[in-house]
Amino acid sequence: MPDLPTPEDIDEASRALQLGASVAELHGGLCGWLAGGGEDTAAWPARVLADPGLPAPAPGSALDGLRRATVAQLGDGEFSFELLLGDDDLPLRQRAQALFDWCRSFLGGFGLAAGAQPPLSEEGAEALQDLARLAGASVQEIDEDDEDESALSELEEFVRVAVLLLHGDCVLGPRHRRSLN
Template sequence: MTASRISHRDLADTLVRLRAGVSASDLHGSLTGYLCAGGKTTAEAWPSALELDAGYSGELIDDAFPLLFRHCREQLDDSELGFEPLLPGDDVALSERAEALVEWCRGFLGGVGLASGKQSSNELSEDAREIVQDFSTIAASSFDYGDDDEDETALIEVLEFVRVGVLLLHGELAPAPVRAGNGAATSRRLH
């Protein structure tokens, strides 16, 4: 994997500077969903593919966008299943991290929708349909907080569910990459 990655904070700052009108979590979720569902784009063209409606003028000339694309692509294709949603760090309040996960799931579902177009959800396996439904539930959630330790544990569990769910959906929806040299496709099935 590439050593240089964009942090949630750096992406958030870039989006504010560009007046993009989207949060860092939502944008990463959208890009992940688009790529996960087999959307075709490049490191330079993905904002257009995702129909990013930005309030700035001119072309995207920021290094953050190609870097985010490469990082997301590498994580999804990682044979060691190292994918992680791009969310605020543990130094951020629990409520903000939970809201960022909700935004990430909303973005993910939107990205999947853009990539799959008119593909019927009936074409998905039962497991994949259930994951998409669970992501929809998370995306529509509003959290209550009480016990910090219990809430932190719950967020970690939901985050792990999302992480694994993305990998399972990616294995089912995205075409397998072609191995260099022999042209044989690799399997992305995790189960």
């Protein structure tokens, strides 16, 4: 399975293409696009950022590697999918904001790919609503203590599982049904 590129490499590649999005926003949007059934395409930034004028990342670049690794993780039966929010050494407040930004971008990419009536299970619909609540959240006072660190880790795990559930509803479920017919 290909490794996710480093946040630094993605940030540098994003700036080179003048994408105007953070690492968390790019990964969230890409994950939303793919989880909603969007096409795995080299020109993913144009689709995910809804700007047809954006160039496709060069083959082998960090942004191309981000797409390839994300596709592999989402399709992996071992649940290896992970969120890419940026540098783990950032203060808790910035990491929490990155999670909310990731969720906002995920919803945008998901909506573009899945449309207004995605084929969601009851659990998937609930997960999507929860992601929307996180996307609308803002960072309040944070004490930077173990309790807040633990709460952020739990939110990240919830988001990770919610994405896998939505991907299952919109991509794996329909694919499985087609193979049975």
